[in-house]
Amino acid sequence: AIVQKILKVKRYPLEFTGLALARRSAPEGEQHFTINSEDVVGQKTYPIEWITKFLNASNHQKDIPKDWISLHWYLHIKSKNNVTEYESLFSEVDEWISSLEHIISLKNTLSPQTKISINEMGIILDDD
Numbered sequence: 800a801i802v803q804k805i806l807k808v809k810r811y812p813l814e815f816t817g818l819a820l821a822r823r824s825a826p827e828g829e830q831h832f833t834i835n836s837e838d839v840v841g842q843k844t845y846p847i848e849w850i851t852k853f854l855n856a857s858n859h860q861k862d863i864p865k866d867w868i869s870l871h872w873y874l875h876i877k878s879k880n881n882v883t884e885y886e887s888l889f890s891e892v893d894e895w896i897s898s899l900e901h902i903i904s905l906k907n908t909l910s911p912q913t914k915i916s917i918n919e920m921g922i923i924l925d926d927d
Contacts, residue, residue, distance in 0.1 A: 803860075815864055854905060874891050
């Protein structure tokens, strides 16, 4: 209903971001995408069922655009002073790229015209 009202204001070209998702730990009973395990509780993942539902055209009225989904991603290490902590970042990057490839595949299948924005990315240090 909100998007329909905004679309009536045709003075400006507008595009909409329907999802803005951060990788987070999966709560009990919620399906998330992960590479290494069927049991994803506690692992950092994207809520794949939200992405699938949003990209599925049958879940939207015909005139509602699905212009963008937005992803946020932060690496996390506990100590900036412990060099071995930084080594764990490489495996996190590999896992993130695999999850991103899966999301891109879903997008290409369900809604090829939808664009993906990775608009937040960084490293979070516990002791900063």
